[in-house]
Amino acid sequence: MKVVFVMEDNKLTVRAVERALDIMLCFTESTELTLTEIASRVELHKSTVHRLLASLEGKGFIMRDAATDKYRLGYRLWELSANLSQEGDPGIILLPEMERLRDLLGETISLYVQDGLERIRIQAVQSNHAIRRVAPVGARMPLYVGASSKVLVAFAEPAVQQQLIASADWPTGLDQQAFLQQLADTKLAGFATSVEEREPGAAAVSAPIIDRGGRLVAALAVSGPANRLTLELMQEQAPLIMEAARRMGTMLR
Amino acid sequence: MKVVFVMEDNKLTVRAVERALDIMLCFTESTELTLTEIASRVELHKSTVHRLLASLEGKGFIMRDAATDKYRLGYRLWELSANLSQEGDPGIILLPEMERLRDLLGETISLYVQDGLERIRIQAVQSNHAIRRVAPVGARMPLYVGASSKVLVAFAEPAVQQQLIASADWPTGLDQQAFLQQLADTKLAGFATSVEEREPGAAAVSAPIIDRGGRLVAALAVSGPANRLTLELMQEQAPLIMEAARRMGTMLR
DNA sequence: TCAAATAGTTTCACTATATGAAACCCAGTT
DNA sequence: AACTGGGTTTCATATAGTGAAACTATTTGA
Missing domain, CATH: 3.30.450.40 (GAF domain)
Structure with a gap:
C-alpha cells in the first residue's frame, strides 16, 4: 500500500500582495495601529511590513494619523467604496x-x-x-x-x-x-x-x-x-x- | 559644466503591491472590467494581471460577477470603509x-x-x-x-x-x-x-x-x-x- | 540627566519569487 | 475549419522582495 500526501498549495498568487492585503485587513478590528502592532499581527518582520505599508501609503490606501503618527486606513477607500455602492441589496x-x-x-x-x-x-x-x-x-x-x-x-x-x-x-x-x-x-x-x-x-x-x-x-x-x-x-x-x-x-x- | 540627472525615486516599496493597488484603482472609473481591459489600463501582461487579480480575489478585495464573469470590487471594501468612518473621522x-x-x-x-x-x-x-x-x-x-x-x-x-x-x-x-x-x-x-x-x-x-x-x-x-x-x-x-x-x-x- | 527601552527606518547580501513570453483551453464568430 | 477574444497554466530567468542587523529618533524611567 502506498500513501501519498499531496500538499495541495496550488497557489497562482503573489505573496507580497497577499501580505499587503492582510495588513489592510488588520484594520477591520482596529482603526489605528503602529507598525510593530501590525508586524506582530501578520507575523512578519518589521522591515517587511514597513515596505508594504510604504506601498499602501503611497497609493493612498493607508495613511498616517497626523497627530499620533499611527497607521490608519486611507482616503482611497472612500473613493472606491463610493463607486462600489451601486446595488444596496x-x-x-x-x-x-x-x-x-x-x-x-x-x-x-x-x-x-x-x-x-x-x-x-x-x-x-x-x-x-x-x-x-x-x-x-x-x-x-x-x-x-x-x-x-x-x-x-x-x-x-x-x-x-x-x-x-x-x-x-x-x-x-x-x-x-x-x-x-x-x-x-x-x-x-x-x-x-x-x-x-x-x-x-x-x-x-x-x-x-x-x-x-x-x-x-x-x-x-x-x-x-x-x-x-x-x-x-x-x-x-x-x-x-x-x-x-x-x-x-x-x-x- | 557637468549636469547630472539623478532620477531620485528612492522608493522603499514593493512593486507587486503597487501594481495590485493600481488594478484596484481601475475600478474608480468602471464598476466592471475584464482581465484584458485591466491589463491594458495598467500596461501589464495578462498573466501578471491574472496572478495579481487572483491574490486580490482570494482576499475578497475583488470579486467576479456571477453572471458576466467580469471583475468588480469585492465586499471586503465595505467592511473596511465601514471601519474607516468610525469616531475620529x-x-x-x-x-x-x-x-x-x-x-x-x-x-x-x-x-x-x-x-x-x-x-x-x-x-x-x-x-x-x-x-x-x-x-x-x-x-x-x-x-x-x-x-x-x-x-x-x-x-x-x-x-x-x-x-x-x-x-x-x-x-x-x-x-x-x-x-x-x-x-x-x-x-x-x-x-x-x-x-x-x-x-x-x-x-x-x-x-x-x-x-x-x-x-x-x-x-x-x-x-x-x-x-x-x-x-x-x-x-x-x-x-x-x-x-x-x-x-x-x-x-x- | 543619562541609561535603557521602544518605535521606526535604512542598508545589504541572498535567493526565493514574481515576471512575461509563449503555449494552451474554451466559446463564440466568420 | 480557421479565427478571434476571452481566461489560464507552464517555465526559464534575473529581478525584486526578503529578514537580519545596523542605525536613528523618540519615549520611559530611575
Whole structure:
C-alpha cells in the first residue's frame, strides 16, 4: 500500500500582495495601529511590513494619523467604496459573508426581513449536511414564532414595534405574555433562540443586522435540526453569530 | 559644466503591491472590467494581471460577477470603509454641524482634505435647492483651482506647503503667480472664494478647519450656482462660515 | 540627566519569487 | 475549419522582495 500526501498549495498568487492585503485587513478590528502592532499581527518582520505599508501609503490606501503618527486606513477607500455602492441589496451584498459563516458552522444560514405582520426569508445558503432544513428564499412566515421573529420585533424601531405587538392576532392570550417576555430577553442578550417553535425538530439562533445608521435591516439566522443545534450549543455560538451580524451591518449603506 | 540627472525615486516599496493597488484603482472609473481591459489600463501582461487579480480575489478585495464573469470590487471594501468612518473621522463627527450650516445657508456644504497633489471630497450634505452642485463623496479634484484648494494650501504646514507649490505642474507660469497671490490673500482673510474656476456657473466659499492641536484638518466649503452665490454674498457670509469652521475644529481630536 | 527601552527606518547580501513570453483551453464568430 | 477574444497554466530567468542587523529618533524611567 502506498500513501501519498499531496500538499495541495496550488497557489497562482503573489505573496507580497497577499501580505499587503492582510495588513489592510488588520484594520477591520482596529482603526489605528503602529507598525510593530501590525508586524506582530501578520507575523512578519518589521522591515517587511514597513515596505508594504510604504506601498499602501503611497497609493493612498493607508495613511498616517497626523497627530499620533499611527497607521490608519486611507482616503482611497472612500473613493472606491463610493463607486462600489451601486446595488444596496443586502441579499446580494451579504451572500459571501453568509457563505463564510455557513462554512464555519456547517448549518443553514438565512436572512429575514420584516414585512407587515410576516417575516420574509430574503436570502439563504444551505448547510451541506444530509439532514438540513430546507425553506425557499421568499418564503413568508409568521412574526410571532421563531428566533428571527423575536429579533425582528425586539430590535424594531419603537413605533414599529408598538404597532406589531398591537396588531398581531395572537392565538391565545398566554402566548402573548410569553412572547413579550422573550422580546425583553432578546433585547438584553442581543440574540434569540428557538427550539421546535415553528417546525418540529428544528432549532435556530438569530441576531440583528444593524446598518451604519443604526437601523435594523434584517435578522441573520442559523438553523438546523434540534438534535444537532442544542440550546447549549446555540448559546455557545451566539457571540460568534452576533459578531458576524455586526460585521454584516457595517457593510450596508 | 557637468549636469547630472539623478532620477531620485528612492522608493522603499514593493512593486507587486503597487501594481495590485493600481488594478484596484481601475475600478474608480468602471464598476466592471475584464482581465484584458485591466491589463491594458495598467500596461501589464495578462498573466501578471491574472496572478495579481487572483491574490486580490482570494482576499475578497475583488470579486467576479456571477453572471458576466467580469471583475468588480469585492465586499471586503465595505467592511473596511465601514471601519474607516468610525469616531475620529471628521466626515462623521462633523456631519451634524454641516447639516446645520446647510439648513442655515441653504447651499451644499462639503468637506475637503488634501491628499498628495489633489483634494478629496470626504463628506457633503446637499442643498435642498432644485438647482445645486452635485459631486460625489470621494471625488478627487486638482489642488490649484477652487476655493477649498486655496484654503488647503494656504493653511498647510509650511514644509508641506513648500512641497505642494514646488511639485505642482502648473498649466502656465502666469497662473502660478496669481495662485500665490491668492494664497497670501487667503491666509490674511482666513477664507477663500472662487467663482467659476473649476466648473462654469459654480461658486464657492471655503474656510479652514483647524483642530485643537493647531493642525489643518480639512477645508469646509459652501458651494452653489454663481448667480445665487455672488461674490458679494459670499463675502458677507464668510464670517459665519469661518465661525462654523472654527467650531468644527474644536470638536476634533 | 543619562541609561535603557521602544518605535521606526535604512542598508545589504541572498535567493526565493514574481515576471512575461509563449503555449494552451474554451466559446463564440466568420 | 480557421479565427478571434476571452481566461489560464507552464517555465526559464534575473529581478525584486526578503529578514537580519545596523542605525536613528523618540519615549520611559530611575
